[in-house]
Amino acid sequence: MAEVQTVEGPLDAQELGLVLAHEHVRFRDEAVAAQWPNRYDEQLEMAAALEAVSAAKERGVQTIVDPTAMFGGRDVNFMQRVSAATGVHIVACTGIYSYDYLPHYFENRDIDVIADHFVEDIEVGIQGTGIRAGFLKCAADAPGVTEHVEKIHRAVARASVQTGASIMAHSMPAVATGPRQVEIFREEGVDMARVQIAHCGDSEDVGYIEGLIDAGVYVGLDRYGLEMYLPIDKRNATAAELLRRGHAERLMISQDFCATIDWFPPEAAEVFESDGAIRNWSMTLVFDEVVPALREQGVMDDAAFQTIFVENPRRWLAG
Ligand SMILES: [Zn+2]
Numbered sequence: 001m002a003e004v005q006t007v008e009g010p011l012d013a014q015e016l017g018l019v020l021a022h023e024h025v026r027f028r029d030e031a032v033a034a035q036w037p038n039r040y041d042e043q044l045e046m047a048a049a050l051e052a053v054s055a056a057k058e059r060g061v062q063t064i065v066d067p068t069a070m071f072g073g074r075d076v077n078f079m080q081r082v083s084a085a086t087g088v089h090i091v092a093c094t095g096i097y098s099y100d101y102l103p104h105y106f107e108n109r110d111i112d113v114i115a116d117h118f119v120e121d122i123e124v125g126i127q128g129t130g131i132r133a134g135f136l137k138c139a140a141d142a143p144g145v146t147e148h149v150e151k152i153h154r155a156v157a158r159a160s161v162q163t164g165a166s167i168m169a170h171s172m173p174a175v176a177t178g179p180r181q182v183e184i185f186r187e188e189g190v191d192m193a194r195v196q197i198a199h200c201g202d203s204e205d206v207g208y209i210e211g212l213i214d215a216g217v218y219v220g221l222d223r224y225g226l227e228m229y230l231p232i233d234k235r236n237a238t239a240a241e242l243l244r245r246g247h248a249e250r251l252m253i254s255q256d257f258c259a260t261i262d263w264f265p266p267e268a269a270e271v272f273e274s275d276g277a278i279r280n281w282s283m284t285l286v287f288d289e290v291v292p293a294l295r296e297q298g299v300m301d302d303a304a305f306q307t308i309f310v311e312n313p314r315r316w317l318a319g
Contacts, residue, residue: 002318005122005132006063006089007080013318016089017062021313022168022198022222022254023283025049025066025082025090028073028262040262046081049259053086056283063089064283065254065313067168067198069097069137073262076131091317094121095137095156097170102148114155115162122163134317136160139170140177145184153181157188166194166316168220173203182215192216196252196316202229206241213242213250218316222254224290225281228272232279236293243299248307252316253290257283 002013026045033040053064068074076092083090095118096106106114121133138156140149153169160167167190171178178197185195193216200209201221212219221239223229242251264272272278280289294300300308 004091004317005134006091007076007083007131008089010132011089013314015062016310016314016317018060018309019063019065019313020056020061020254020283020286021065021196021252021316022067022220022256023052023056023064024068024072024256024258024261025053025064025079026073026075026260027068027258028260030071030073032262033073045260046078049078049082050085052257052259052283053082053088057086057088059284059287061088061283063091063313065091065135065168065317067093067135067137067170069093069095071097074126076126076129080129080131091134092126092131093135093137093168094118094126094133094159096152097137097139098148098152099139099141100143100146100148102151106151107148111151111154112158114151115158118155118159119162122159122165133165135166135168137168137170140181141170141172142175144175145177145180150184153184154188157185157190160190160194161188164194164319166196166319168196168198170198171200173200173205173208176208178208178212179215182212182217186215191319194316194319196220198222199229199256201235201238204230204234204238206238206245209238209242210245210247213247218250218252218312220252220254222252223256224253225255225257225278225285227279228277232289236290236297239290240294240297240299243294243304248304249312251308252312253286253308255281255283255285257281257285259283
């Protein structure tokens with residue numbers, strides 16, 4: 001029986017239920033948070049996380065996949081407290097979230113040594129706990145697949161081959177990182193059916209997304225609410241066309257919501273909302289607006305809903 005590692009321990013994959021495939025219960029720079037902890041209010045962060053996850057639970061969500069890796073302030077104890085308080089399963093990851101920067105520590109060690117760090121998180125536990133990573137994470141963004149980014153991807157790939165853990169790769173369609181990311185995974189012998197290329201939904205280019213699907217990976221339409229990258233109507237048009245073309249079995253729909261995020265000063269949230277950079281960004285937007293819109297267009301029936309929110313995340317995580 002296939003199992004998935006959650007922050008509350010191993011779980012029969014059949015018990016994952018309805019899954020949001022890409023959300024963050026907290027996102028912050030771990031170095032800043034470690035050096036100036038008084039600039040962060042953990043009670044407020046916890047309250048925001050509980051509110052977001054509880055709202056998702058009210059929509060039927062049973063599991064949240066949280067791809068917060070190194071440099072996103074990954075903290076499995078925090079995640080575990082959120083999961084225990086809400087009763088929602090949370091799947092944590094291992095990996096490095098960097099668009100280029102690599103600490104000297106990893107710069108001066110080889111790919112297999114980096115992979116060993118990830119394997120330890122998957123097989124033993126994270127941050128001195130017995131909480132094990134459920135998948136691997138890496139990222140490529142505006143700078144493209146730089147030397148450092150490639151090194152991280154290869155380490156993630158080798159850890160996947162060694163352990164059987166699945167991979168989520170943050171991508172940037174605007175600079176077409178996806179095909180190169182897929183190419184690296186293929187060169188390293190990764191099972192493409194266990195790869196998810198995140199943020200494909202930032203693109204309106206259905207052909208580009210279909211090219212990735214043809215490579216055998218899952219694609220994330222996972223930034224609903226982040227209008228700054230693409231407005232919801234255009235995201236829905238892309239989703240609808242992919243569904244019309246029969247790709248339900250390759251799609252993940254989510255919001256990349258961060259219950260709290262430290263990238264901007266607190267007052268920026270209001271500005272983003274008033275200037276339309278974000279709109280109704282939350283852990284419930286896809287259920288409140290996206291699924292109803294896709295149902296109305298006749299491209300999402302109950303079977304497609306089940307495929308996207310239950311079966312795809314389960315197959316990606318558990319094989
Ligand atoms: Zn994310």
